[in-house]
Structures are given as structure tokens and as C-alpha cells.
Amino acid sequence: RYMRGPLSGIVCLIIALTVAWSAQARTQNWERCTNKTKQFSPDEHIQACTAIIQSGKENKKDLSIAYNNRGIGYDSKGQFDTAIENFDEAIYHLLQANAFDDAARVIEQIGENVLRAGRLETLAAWIDAIPPEQVAARPLLMFYLGDLARLRSRFDDALAWYAQAERAWRTASDTRGIARALRGQALVYLDTVRPAQAESLLEEALRLTD
Numbered sequence: 478r479y480m481r482g483p484l485s486g487i488v489c490l491i492i493a494l495t496v497a498w499s500a501q502a503r504t505q506n507w508e509r510c511t512n513k514t515k516q517f518s519p520d521e522h523i524q525a526c527t528a529i530i531q532s533g534k535e536n537k538k539d540l541s542i543a544y545n546n547r548g549i550g551y552d553s554k555g556q557f558d559t560a561i562e563n564f565d566e567a568i569y570h571l572l573q574a575n576a577f578d579d580a581a582r583v584i585e586q587i588g589e590n591v592l593r594a595g596r597l598e599t600l601a602a603w604i605d606a607i608p609p610e611q612v613a614a615r616p617l618l619m620f621y622l623g624d625l626a627r628l629r630s631r632f633d634d635a636l637a638w639y640a641q642a643e644r645a646w647r648t649a650s651d652t653r654g655i656a657r658a659l660r661g662q663a664l665v666y667l668d669t670v671r672p673a674q675a676e677s678l679l680e681e682a683l684r685l686t687d
Contacts, residue, residue, distance in 0.1 A: 503532070510546045523550040538579070541570035545583055557594055564591075565599065572606050581607050581615055588621045592628075601625050616645035616654055623661050627668065635665050656682040 509517045509525030517525070526547035529535060535543065548563030564587050571580035584603050591600045604618055604625075612618045623638035639661040646654030659682040666675035 503529075503534070510543055512546070512550075519550045519553045522553075523547055526550065537570045537574035538576055541567040541574070541576070541579070541583075544570065548587075552590075557590070561591065561594070561596060561599065565603075568603055568606075577607055577611050581611055581618060584621075585615065585617045588617070592621070592624055597625055597628060613641075614645075616642040616649070616651075616658070619645065620654075620658060620661060623658075627661070627665055630668075632665050632669055636662055639665070652685045656685040659685075 506525040506528045509521050510529055512522045526543045529543040530540065530547070544563045545567035548560040548567060550560075551557075551563060552560035564583065568580050568583055571577075571583065580603075584600070584607070588600055588603075600621060604612060604622060607618065612622075619638050619642040623635045623642060626632070626635035626638055639658050642661070643655055643658035646658055659678045663675040663678040663682070666672070666678070
């Protein structure tokens, strides 16, 4: 039999309050996880992102945001290995959702730090998962591929990737990007003991950034 009278009303009220509390908690967690105003500490930031991840209520794209933000929180605490694990999860969920543009943006934002940490295989695997036509439309990803090739002593490949990035940045009239690509090519020539060719590229890069 269905409940009637005051008892059923109390049950409905409890359910309504529970739903409202859950919605409020979710909103608060997202506010802390996003931390746009930087008013929350890294620990509060991480805790809120963890609550979102563990809730099991988010879609792949929102889950990737929570992982990415948690990675930022760990990065701010100097826990870079843990940060990378979270960035890896963020990119994984974006790729699962076929959100390649978003995945590429995350890679662009953190790629330089990943390279500095020596996590070459991690960065290479991320970029390899992005469709080639999207990589070709993003000069920074091509630049990272140049860095990866140079650090693996594949110098011809590195020059080719840097040159592609340079052409894309020139098309976009991005002088900072062009200078960056020129410096990448110069590093290859320095690594292969061709200082004269490196010098001309560095001079052009300097002119662009003056």
C-alpha cells in the first residue's frame, strides 16, 4: 500500500531536502574545484575536485575538467608527478569523449612543464592520440614534436617539425611563435655543431622579439 497522510509528506520533504543539499554540495564543490577567484587553498581545491571525481555523477568531459583542475592543485603544491597523473586522466577522458580540441588545449597548456620534467614518452603518447589533421592545425603541438625529436637526437625530424610550426605561426602572424620555432631550429644546429646556421636563426628570433 502507498503511504498517505502526514508520514508520506515527511518522506517527500526529506527527499526534497536531500536532493537540494546534494545539488548545493555539487555547486560548492565545483566552485572550489574551479577556484576561479583563487580564494581557496590548494588543499581545499584538491579536496573539492576529488569529491566530484568520486561522486560518479559527472560525464566524461566534466570529469576531465575535475581531473585537470586537481592536477593544477597538485602542481601548485610542487607535487608534479601526481599532477601529471591527473592531467593524464583528464586527457584520457577527453579522448574517450572524442573532445580532441579540448584534449589538445590541455596538452598545449602543460606540455612545456612535462618536457622539463623529462616525461617525453607521456607527452608523445598524448600528442599521438590527437588526429593528425588537428595536430597540423596547432603549431604549438608541432613545436612540442620538434622538441621531442630533438631530445631523442632525431635531428632531421626535429628540424622538419620546427619548420612546420614556423610556417603555421607565420601564417597566423604570431611573431612570438615564429621566434620560438626559430630558436628550436637553432638548438638543433647547436646540438649538431653547426653554430653559423644557429647564429643567423637566433639573430632573426631576437629581431622578432625586440
